[in-house]
Amino acid sequence: MTTVSTAALARDVASGNVSAEEVLQEHLVRIRAWEPKLGAYLRVLEPEAVAQARAIDAKRGRGEKLGRLAGVPVAVKDNMLVRGVETTAGSRILQGHVAAYDATVVRRMLDEDAVILGQTNMDEFAMGSSTENSAFQVTHNPWDADCVPGGSSGGSAAAVCAGLCSLALGSDTGGSIRQPASFCGVVGLKPTYGRISRHGLIAFASSLDQIGPLARSVEDAALALSVIAGPDPMDSTCAIMPVPDYLNELEAGVKGLRVGLPKEYFVAGLDPEVEAAVRAAVATLGSLGAEVREVSLPHTRYAVSAYYILAPSEASSNLARFDGVRYGRRSARARTLEELYELSRGEGFGPEVKRRIMLGTYALSAGYYDAYYGKAQRVRTLIKGDFSAAFQQVDVIAAPAAPTAAFRLGEKSSDPVAMYLSDVFTIPSSMAGNASLSLPCGRTKGGLPIGLQLIADSFCEGTLLRAAAAYERVNPWSALPEPTRA
Ligand code: GLN
Numbered sequence: 001m002t003t004v005s006t007a008a009l010a011r012d013v014a015s016g017n018v019s020a021e022e023v024l025q026e027h028l029v030r031i032r033a034w035e036p037k038l039g040a041y042l043r044v045l046e047p048e049a050v051a052q053a054r055a056i057d058a059k060r061g062r063g064e065k066l067g068r069l070a071g072v073p074v075a076v077k078d079n080m081l082v083r084g085v086e087t088t089a090g091s092r093i094l095q096g097h098v099a100a101y102d103a104t105v106v107r108r109m110l111d112e113d114a115v116i117l118g119q120t121n122m123d124e125f126a127m128g129s130s131t132e133n134s135a136f137q138v139t140h141n142p143w144d145a146d147c148v149p150g151g152s153s154g155g156s157a158a159a160v161c162a163g164l165c166s167l168a169l170g171s172d173t174g175g176s177i178r179q180p181a182s183f184c185g186v187v188g189l190k191p192t193y194g195r196i197s198r199h200g201l202i203a204f205a206s207s208l209d210q211i212g213p214l215a216r217s218v219e220d221a222a223l224a225l226s227v228i229a230g231p232d233p234m235d236s237t238c239a240i241m242p243v244p245d246y247l248n249e250l251e252a253g254v255k256g257l258r259v260g261l262p263k264e265y266f267v268a269g270l271d272p273e274v275e276a277a278v279r280a281a282v283a284t285l286g287s288l289g290a291e292v293r294e295v296s297l298p299h300t301r302y303a304v305s306a307y308y309i310l311a312p313s314e315a316s317s318n319l320a321r322f323d324g325v326r327y328g329r330r331s332a333r334a335r336t337l338e339e340l341y342e343l344s345r346g347e348g349f350g351p352e353v354k355r356r357i358m359l360g361t362y363a364l365s366a367g368y369y370d371a372y373y374g375k376a377q378r379v380r381t382l383i384k385g386d387f388s389a390a391f392q393q394v395d396v397i398a399a400p401a402a403p404t405a406a407f408r409l410g411e412k413s414s415d416p417v418a419m420y421l422s423d424v425f426t427i428p429s430s431m432a433g434n435a436s437l438s439l440p441c442g443r444t445k446g447g448l449p450i451g452l453q454l455i456a457d458s459f460c461e462g463t464l465l466r467a468a469a470a471y472e473r474v475n476p477w478s479a480l481p482e483p484t485r486a
Helices: 006-015 020-038 046-061 104-111 154-161 178-184 218-228 272-287 300-321 337-348 351-364 370-393 416-423 427-432 461-474
Strands: 041-044 073-077 115-120 167-172 187-190 210-215 258-262 291-295 396-400 435-443 449-456
Touching: 006 020, 006 046, 006 218, 020 041, 020 046, 020 073, 020 115, 041 154, 046 115, 073 154, 104 115, 104 167, 104 218, 115 154, 154 167, 154 178, 154 210, 167 187, 167 218, 178 187, 178 435, 178 449, 187 218, 187 461, 210 218, 218 461, 258 272, 258 370, 272 291, 272 396, 272 435, 272 449, 272 461, 291 370, 300 351, 300 370, 300 416, 300 427, 351 370, 370 427, 396 461, 435 461, 449 461
Parallel strands: 073 115, 073 167, 258 291, 258 396
Antiparallel strands: 041 115, 167 210, 187 210, 187 435, 396 449, 435 449
């Protein structure tokens, strides 16, 4: 049951072919075998998960109908609240912080009879692209233990990849679902801004943050999206729009679908093996009946610079709440209120988070606001305009998810700019707020997965999933890496 699709697993549990507890136990066995080498989970919630699985089996025993995720073991990135257990966003400052309520996405999965199996490792406050910024542990790539799993949802991507859960949740601010999905060879979907409630997500950059699923197939991602999307009175940024059943979109094929290749994404710095795999995938879409044409997104090259003004600015404001008074860590050395703030924050935040707070505070300060924050906002508007113009001509944009396959642990950790550049292809769609996903489209000679990114206009997740499903049907990717590789 650790290899079958989420949809099939839920059907088997709902029909009684297998119990939720058996499914859970199989995953726990696999976790015990893998976790010492992988480090994907910060916490495996074994007793809680066993209780949930038993409750689901009991419900079935009473003849009640089970939900769409019956008995599906789900891993949750550690920045989404799970009631009654520690939730830290990978940061020391939140060590010991016990969540008072469930994030809406967690609640919606539980309402469909999923089992919350544990919380996954991440870059501190989702700032990073390798999961190396976690305050607690390193996560290894299941395909090659010397490589990073990507980030910041690296734990979720690694857990899904290795079969340590059936489905995972991640969050994506500038690429944190799509980039680790591409590094681990799984499907990762960043929905349109406003498609999914963020109530209970620990905020990083509120105008960009989105929650989304990581899964081993397009169908599983579609199922997860159908469950967690939709309006939420607890999140005013969540769009009041109906949720289609995304599973119905998967069979439509790509005949006549217009696919755009943005010329600005095929530039120096793009690894030739990645480029070849992405171009081959686009040719496959063409052979399935899609019309492929070139498009231009002329402001792409300004996206990373603008993002690294906007995201840190928002972070500096969001993270001001962590002051040692209300949540998590409180310095034991403090004697005055001033010291309490200074020492709690100084001890609690890691170096990348401090760098972002300083960058953001600077960019927002009087005298610099217009030059940095204001200008970056205007660049964002131009980037949005690029996509709007492109979506007049095409239905879907195809591009690499990342410029390279997974890099080695430690390779970029001392060079923040090199790390920032691994999101060069995912940041523009985040800035525009539209929908995008990454799905596996091949491997390097060294055996590492390569991700194809597909981008669609806002609230066109159905089109995105339809194109991805058509590609996946002719290029299925099911093999799980074996534990011996790690
Ligand atoms: N790597 C990017 C950053 O560090 C994006 C992170 C994310 O999407 N959460 O900001």
